[in-house]
Amino acid sequence: MQPLKGTNVLVRDGDIKRREAANRAYLMKLSSDNLLLNYRVEAGRFHERVVPPDAHGGWESPVCQLRGHFLGHWLSAAALHYEETGDRELKAKLDDIIDELAACQQDNGGQWIGPIPEKYLHWIAIGRSVWAPQYNLHKLLMGLVDAHRYAGSEQALTIADRFADWFVDWSGRYTREQFDDILDVETGGMLEAWADLLQLTGHDKYNTLLERYNRNRLFEPLLVGRDPLTNMHANTTIPEVLGCARAYEVTGEPRWMAIVEAYWRCAVTDRGALATGGQTAGEVWMPKQKMKARLGDKNQEHCTVYNMIRLAEFLFRHSGDPAYMQYIEYNLYNGIMAQAYYREYGLTGNTHNHPSTGLLTYFLPMKAGLRKDWSTETDSFFCCHGTMVQANAAWNQGLYYVKDDRVYVCQYFDSEMKAAIGDAQVRIRQTQDRMSGSLLDSSNTAGQHTINDMTAKHENMPDYRKHDFTVTVSEPHAFELRLRIPDWVQAEAQVYVNGELHGATASSEQFYAIRRTWQDGDRVSLLLPIGIRFIPLPDDASMGAFRYGPDVLAGICEAERILHVDSEDIASEIELENEREWGSWRYFFKTAEQDPAIQLRRIRDIGYEPYQIYFKVKRRG
Structure with a gap:
């Protein structure tokens, strides 16, 4: 199955475009001098006596052992954005940075290009404590590979290939047992980098590196069905298994795929997930089906969200199972969108002293009464800064896929795709019909009020989402359109073709298929019944969270609240309020029978307020 991306997919969703624009502005705002410092x-090319006053802080501080890691993420994000948009200004900045990296490599002797000294890796071998140098160096290798793959930089590939020579020499000095000890210190995605470079260059040295970086101490327990993950650092192993996924794609060796599938079973299928889609607390995997005691201040590290989305996407491409895309949907709405590029969902009269925007939060706390802890632009630079700029660089990925004469629609955001299906060019434009019946967006446009039937038809928020797909072909052409049915639908989804009912289904286990000879202008409408569901914890059915469609809801609470209910239908305790403003439906919720009532918002609309996601529910009487 082939993903559609780059210029083949155009995103039109307003909020996603805002996030991409904010991400692009952030990439441009960070000066090249500070990124390269x-x-x-390390290369002896900085000649000042003091650190520049505007130098990046946090993990990028010149005295931090993980310094320099962010530049690799920056290169990757810039390349991804360039592939999508052709942004020449960003490409010029990327090329200038790569030119300077080439000069640094030359001054280092022709191989080493790290922002840290080589001795850090020698320290690992002798057991001296040092903060994850291979994790750090992988980021640069990743960025160089992506700069070549997505932005066409041959120089980036040359730098990476020469850097690899250093690792061939260094890793060859140790026995298998000694190097296994080295691999027990976080390596990041080194395995993935070697697989990428094997595909790009064909050089046999990368087969050697793949073998040396094969971490059997993790992989073998997975293959025999043991659980080596519980209470272990999650984002150490996810990149390693992403390396297995890439190695499978490059070499075709079945063992690599077997490791990936075993990892997913252990990490997700058998473990379960929070309502948001995450599975971690304090940066480690929670116990299988036991999450109540782990609702804390450090749930759902952003890096794990991003990397598990990447793993799910790989498994979808090789299986076609829509469950992986469902996993991605929950993590997009309640992870990527909830933890970065926040913009206040305004409420007139809600006076406060908080900023109206937020850049990034490392974790998404699940303990009641806590808040998101927003980072700064230049004084934080923890690991999630890197995955943030990558996750928001190209939102047009993961929406559409093609296999033979089948087009798969996997996520529902306003967008447009084009693809060659057989001997024909096909375009499909996806738009969400908000069913508001009005174009009013402020009091300044009150004069624009065309009378229509829609405003009367939907007096209140519709209980379904409607997505329309318009097909453009130059002449009639046969192909199959496949639509993913989310598992959050409240009843059967209905599919209409040119206004006539084609079918209905509530099954999320397979795509809904429409095979026909398409005419130019054919229109498909997908109606997805939406509502509120109570999602209990796997280890306590009386404690759970509320979801509205894919969105997790959070109550604004200074301290933990217990819900007292009469009905067996716990979800009925939550109702919409303040649902309309001018021509738009709005997403404010509250409890129906609590005293005082609790206001709830989508977790992606929570900024600086204290909140509660999981509620204990007790029966009255």
Whole structure:
């Protein structure tokens, strides 16, 4: 199955475009001098006596052992954005940075290009404590590979290939047992980098590196069905298994795929997930089906969300199972969108002293009464800064796929795709019909009020989402359109073709298929019944969270609240309020029978307020 991306998919969703624009502005705002500082220092190309006053802080500080890691993420994000948009200004900045990296590599002797000294890796071998140097260096290798793959930089590939020579020499000095000890210190995605470079260059040295970086101490327990993950650092192993996924694609060896599938079973299928889609607390995997005691201040690290989305996407491409896309949907709405590029969902009269925007939160706390802890632009630079710029660089990925004469629609955002299906060019434009009947967006446009039937038909918020797909072909052409049915639908989804009912289904286990000879202008409408569901914890059915469609709801609470209910239908305790503003439906919720009532918002609309996601529910009487 082939993903559609780059210029083949155009995103039109307003909020996604806002996030991409904010991400692009952030990439441009960070100066090249500051991004390159640690590389220049290491190469002897920085000649000042003091650290520049505007130098990046946090993990990018020149005295931090993980310094320089962010530049690799920056290169990757810039390349991804360029592939999608052709942004020449960003491409010029990327090329200038790569030119300077080439000069640093030359001054380092022709191989080493790290922002840290080589001795950090020698320290690992002798057991001296040092903060994850291979994790750090992988980021640069990843960024160089992506700069070549998505932005066409041959120089980036040359730098990476020469850097790999250093690792061939260094890793060859140790026995298998000694190097296994080295691999027990976080390596990040080194395995994935070697697989990428094997595909790009064909050089046999990368087969050697794949073998050396094969972490059997993790992989073998997975293959025999043991659980080596519980209470272990999650984002150490996810990149390693992403390396297995890439190695499978490059080499075709079945063992690599077997490791990936075993990992997913252990990490997701057998473990379960929070209502948001996450499975971690304090950066480690929670116990299988036991999450109540782990609702804390450090749930759902952003890096794990991003990397598990990548793993799910790989498994979808090789299986076609829509369950992986469902996993991605929950993590997009309640992870990627909830933890970065926040913009206040305004409420007139709600006076406060908080900023109206937020950049990034490392974790998404699940303990009642806590808040998102927003980072700064230049003084934080923890690991999630890197996955943030990658996750928001190209939102047009993961929406559409093609296999033979079948087009798969996997996520529902306003967008447009084009693809060659057989000997024909096909375009499909996806739009969400908000069913508001009005174009009013402020009091300034009150004069624009065309009378229509829609405003009367939907007096209140519709209980279904409607997505329309318009097909453009130059001449009649046969192909199959496949639509994913989310597992959050409240009843059967209905599919209409040119206004006539084609079918209905509530099954999320397979795509809904429409095979026909399509005419130019044919229109498909997908109606997805939406409502509120109570999602209990796997280890306590009386404690759970509420979801509205794919969105997890959070109550605004200074301290933990217990819900007292009369009905067996716990979800009926939550109702919409303040649902309309001018021509738009709005997403404010509240409890129906609590005293005082609890206001709820979508977790992606929560900024600086204290909140509660999981509620204990007790029966009255």
